[in-house]
Amino acid sequence: MSLSAIPLPAGATLQAGRGGLPCLAIDTPACTGEIYFHGAHVTAWQPHGHGPVLWMSRHSAFEPGRPIRGGIPVCFPWFGPHPSDPSRPPHGFARLSPWTLDRVERRIDDAVAVTLSLRTGADDLRHWPHPCALTLEATFGRQLVVALSVRNDGDSPCMFQEALHTYFAVGDVRQVAIEGLAGTTYVDKVRGGEHFRQDAAPIGFTGETDRVYLDTESTTVIDDAAQGRRIAVEKQGSRTTVVWNPWIAKAKAMPDFGDDEWPAMVCVETANALDNALTLAPGDGHRLQASIRVE
Ligand code: TA6
Numbered sequence: 001m002s003l004s005a006i007p008l009p010a011g012a013t014l015q016a017g018r019g020g021l022p023c024l025a026i027d028t029p030a031c032t033g034e035i036y037f038h039g040a041h042v043t044a045w046q047p048h049g050h051g052p053v054l055w056m057s058r059h060s061a062f063e064p065g066r067p068i069r070g071g072i073p074v075c076f077p078w079f080g081p082h083p084s085d086p087s088r089p090p091h092g093f094a095r096l097s098p099w100t101l102d103r104v105e106r107r108i109d110d111a112v113a114v115t116l117s118l119r120t121g122a123d124d125l126r127h128w129p130h131p132c133a134l135t136l137e138a139t140f141g142r143q144l145v146v147a148l149s150v151r152n153d154g155d156s157p158c159m160f161q162e163a164l165h166t167y168f169a170v171g172d173v174r175q176v177a178i179e180g181l182a183g184t185t186y187v188d189k190v191r192g193g194e195h196f197r198q199d200a201a202p203i204g205f206t207g208e209t210d211r212v213y214l215d216t217e218s219t220t221v222i223d224d225a226a227q228g229r230r231i232a233v234e235k236q237g238s239r240t241t242v243v244w245n246p247w248i249a250k251a252k253a254m255p256d257f258g259d260d261e262w263p264a265m266v267c268v269e270t271a272n273a274l275d276n277a278l279t280l281a282p283g284d285g286h287r288l289q290a291s292i293r294v295e
Pocket of ligand 1: 067080090091165189210242244267269
């Protein structure tokens with residue numbers, strides 16, 4: 001179906017975005033937002049009465065085959081480097097792929113729900129031998145609800161990892177505290193991938209931080225003291241929460257990340273990764289959901 005054939009409700013506008021990539025701009029009494037078809041990538045959400053909730057790098061690429069830096073990258077079917085082949089793209093191919101716009105619907109309370117889909121096709125199967133049907137639904141309203149659904153259309157079990165790799169805008173990460181993960185075991189990628197147990201204190205940031213919290217279904221809260229706000233991230237269908245800030249050296253090492261941008265962001269990612277990887281039987285499906293609101 002051509003893009004022009006898809007009916008758009010009031011508050012949703014089809015645009016040629018950065019790099020000429022197609023995107024939908026959302027503007028209703030509830031919020032403004034933006035989602036690109038490239039990677040089914042949410043790049044903006046701002047509920048009325050609040051500042052932008054998602055962070056975007058000023059240096060992000062917007063071109064086929066390259067990930068967008070910021071917003072909510074969709075990581076699938078692996079998380080981080082490919083388990084065995086370093087030539088494969090980090091965080092999988094879903095965020096590098098052109099997704100298809102399926103429908104845009106107006107919901108109650110001035111929310112707009114955008115649904116895109118991707119089928120892992122032959123060109124992906126070289127990287128990954130499983131035909132799957134992916135759906136990404138982003139509902140832009142007074143809260144932002146993003147759901148990634150995966151269905152195994154193959155005839156053998158399919159093991160995968162996944163993440164909604166959300167970049168949050170904060171006033172100063174050095175004044176941020178993250179609540180909700182006390183007592184949870186995490187893999188610390190800054191300390192050799194060793195396992196540690198989070199103590200009772202909220203997570204603070206004094207250097208590069210890259211932690212994969214396992215076996216947790218908890219809601220996390222980002223206390224952004226510098227902006228005097230708290231952001232809650234509630235999740236369903238997720239056993240992993242990833243917390244990341246690159247800090248100074250890692251920020252300098254990334255070409256699509258400004259050297260001075262690291263204090264303004266923190267990633268709190270809703271995932272199923274590492275030990276929490278999932279296996280779907282043929283015909284089975286799974287839904288991963290993050291619900292984000294400013295408290
Ligand atoms: O989720 C944290 C992480 O895995 C970090 O290790 C860092 O690599 C980050 O993702 C960004 O990855 P990217 O491939 O988008 O540069």
